[in-house]
Amino acid sequence: MNLLEIDRVSKVYKRGKSPANMDISFSIREGEIIGLLGPNGAGKSTLVKQIVGLLAPSSGEVRYRGVNVLKQQRRVSSEISYYAQEPHALGVLTAGEALLYTGLLRGLPRREAEIQTRELLERFDMGDLINRPIKRMSGGQRRMIGMGTTLIGDAPVLVFDEPTNELDPLNRKLVWDLIVERNRRGATIMLVTHNVLEAERVVDRVAFVNHGQLLEIDSVAHLKQRVDGRLKLDLTAAYGEVERLIGRMEGWGDIQRTGEHRIRLYVNKERAGRLLDWMIHDNSLPIDEYAVYPPSLEDVYVYIDERKAGAAHA
Amino acid sequence: MHSAIDVRPTGGRIWTELSILFRIQFAIVRDQWIIVLLMATIFPLSTLLSMKFMFGATTHQIMVNLIVGNIVFAVIMMGFNALGQEISWQKHQGYFTYYASLPIRKVNFVLTQMLRGLMTTMPSVIIMAAAGEYLFDVHLHYEWGLIPVFILAVLSMVGIGAGIGFWSPNHQTTSNLVQGLMMFIGFLSPVMMERDQLPLVLQWIGYVFPTTYAASALREMLTAGWTNEVSVNVLIMLLFVLASYWFIFKMIRWRASE
Numbered sequence: 119m120n121l122l123e124i125d126r127v128s129k130v131y132k133r134g135k136s137p138a139n140m141d142i143s144f145s146i147r148e149g150e151i152i153g154l155l156g157p158n159g160a161g162k163s164t165l166v167k168q169i170v171g172l173l174a175p176s177s178g179e180v181r182y183r184g185v186n187v188l189k190q191q192r193r194v195s196s197e198i199s200y201y202a203q204e205p206h207a208l209g210v211l212t213a214g215e216a217l218l219y220t221g222l223l224r225g226l227p228r229r230e231a232e233i234q235t236r237e238l239l240e241r242f243d244m245g246d247l248i249n250r251p252i253k254r255m256s257g258g259q260r261r262m263i264g265m266g267t268t269l270i271g272d273a274p275v276l277v278f279d280e281p282t283n284e285l286d287p288l289n290r291k292l293v294w295d296l297i298v299e300r301n302r303r304g305a306t307i308m309l310v311t312h313n314v315l316e317a318e319r320v321v322d323r324v325a326f327v328n329h330g331q332l333l334e335i336d337s338v339a340h341l342k343q344r345v346d347g348r349l350k351l352d353l354t355a356a357y358g359e360v361e362r363l364i365g366r367m368e369g370w371g372d373i374q375r376t377g378e379h380r381i382r383l384y385v386n387k388e389r390a391g392r393l394l395d396w397m398i399h400d401n402s403l404p405i406d407e408y409a410v411y412p413p414s415l416e417d418v419y420v421y422i423d424e425r426k427a428g429a430a431h432a
Numbered sequence: 433m434h435s436a437i438d439v440r441p442t443g444g445r446i447w448t449e450l451s452i453l454f455r456i457q458f459a460i461v462r463d464q465w466i467i468v469l470l471m472a473t474i475f476p477l478s479t480l481l482s483m484k485f486m487f488g489a490t491t492h493q494i495m496v497n498l499i500v501g502n503i504v505f506a507v508i509m510m511g512f513n514a515l516g517q518e519i520s521w522q523k524h525q526g527y528f529t530y531y532a533s534l535p536i537r538k539v540n541f542v543l544t545q546m547l548r549g550l551m552t553t554m555p556s557v558i559i560m561a562a563a564g565e566y567l568f569d570v571h572l573h574y575e576w577g578l579i580p581v582f583i584l585a586v587l588s589m590v591g592i593g594a595g596i597g598f599w600s601p602n603h604q605t606t607s608n609l610v611q612g613l614m615m616f617i618g619f620l621s622p623v624m625m626e627r628d629q630l631p632l633v634l635q636w637i638g639y640v641f642p643t644t645y646a647a648s649a650l651r652e653m654l655t656a657g658w659t660n661e662v663s664v665n666v667l668i669m670l671l672f673v674l675a676s677y678w679f680i681f682k683m684i685r686w687r688a689s690e
Contacts, residue, residue, distance in 0.1 A: 170533060171687050172529065172532055174685075188687075191687045195532070195533055195535045195536075195687065198533075199533070200533040202529040202530065206525055206526050206527055206530065207525075207527035207529075207530040207531060208456070208530065210460050210463070211456065211459050215455075215459070219452045219455065220534070222448055222452050223449065223452055223453075224535065267530075
């Protein structure tokens with residue numbers, strides 16, 4: 119069953135040169151984890167604010183359980199919990215106050231709000247920081263408190279905007295674990311991120327967004343099939359030889375410059391054996407290092423984005 | 433299992449919202465309480481002292497007007513200057529994203545902003561009244577009726593403050609707007625002086641500002657007690673309060689901004 123329907127949504131800011139998003143349509147099913155992926159400035163945050171009812175679309179509408187979100191804002195704000203990166207508004211509070219007050223404002227009874235506050239802080243390994251003002255915490259700690267304010271209250275729909283930004287690897291893992299746990303307990307989850315590699319492990323479906331447009335939406339498995347026939351090679355050129363390396367690699371596949379001395383090559387699987395054989399045996403190739411990878415969601419994104427850009431160019 | 437929590441607007445729910453939102457607002461000033469108190473004291477004391485130096489010996493009525501005018505000026509400062517600037521600052525800092533994503537009423541958010549302002553203004557008002565009496569040998573009339581009149585005076589200005597705060601395109605504009613408006617209302621409307629001391633055109637303009645009725649009611653209360661004039665002003669202020677509530681409820685959007 120579709121929980122949220124995004125129906126031909128566009129946003130044009132009065133002073134904006136180009137639309138923030140254009141004619142976007144897709145649905146979010148109850149109980150799934152959907153990832154909204156795309157580069158910085160792709161229009162993801164605009165779209166997510168439209169979905170949670172914080173921003174009115176210029177045209178089109180977003181429906182929650184069949185009704186326009188703007189016509190049931192109270193219900194939407196009580197059933198959809200939105201994580202907006204940092205809890206700026208709560209900087210003057212202590213960690214314990216921020217979670218407790220948010221729980222109470224979400225409608226939890228005081229006892230339950232206190233229990234959830236303690237549980238969340240202990241889960242974040244921040245139990246001893248319960249009385250520390252948020253403004254005296256590190257960036258990562260503040261973001262974990264922001265995560266706590268989203269999780270407290272057990273809302274049936276959770277929307278996270280870049281939930282792992284600025285977090286260390288342990289906390290990033292903890293955040294992904296928490297997201298999966300909440301989903302297993304029945305929550306529908308929408309993730310906005312540009313961290314495609316991490317999101318790949320938890321999402322059921324992915325919507326790729328760029329330049330304010332929905333490029334593609336499908337399950338991770340289906341999307342990967344699009345590039346199943348390709349392998350990714352990361353090559354490090356010998357010092358000062360990257361241009362020559364690019365010249366030697368032309369014709370083998372799509373080449374991207376990924377650094378001062380690095381290039382990435384997407385090559386068809388059936389040609390990959392011959393390419394590797396040539397690379398190993400031709401000592402004149404200016405290669406210091408190379409690595410071969412199977413296609414990831416990030417490669418799917420690059421592939422789709424390039425194809426769309428190519429089509430638009432044509 | 434995840435399920436929606438009932439947040440229908442019952443009395444208990446509204447009380448929870450108000451008390452929690454006020455605690456968040458109170459936390460903003462609790463760390464700077466001494467500075468807030470000091471600033472609230474400096475303004476009325478320096479105003480009263482400069483008045484004493486300038487008008488050393490003057491009529492009793494002029495002194496009452498000046499003292500009451502300064503009290504009302506302090507209320508105006510809080511009513512829409514501080515309220516407008518605070519709401520605008522929070523809006524442009526991104527605080528609304530947090531508040532608007534919670535199932536709370538914006539009118540409660542505005543009321544708690546106002547309560548915080550009231551809390552920081554009260555020392556100034558009390559000092560103005562007490563020091564004014566001491567320095568100028570003026571006797572002010574105190575009675576319980578002063579409390580609802582004072583609260584109504586503050587509430588009647590909330591609509592203007594909230595409107596400026598929510599609608600301003602940036603914080604600089606808010607700051608310029610409220611300061612200009614404050615100067616106009618403070619010195620060119622019947623706040624520091626009687627209505628008939630102003631040119632006719634300013635008298636007419638004065639009718640549209642709630643501060644005119646707040647100043648008149650407070651002046652009358654502090655000099656003569658609850659008279660018919662106070663009752664009329666209270667009724668007009670009530671209309672401003674209802675208009676403010678309607679305005680905040682219907683005209684101001686914070687969840688789905690354009």
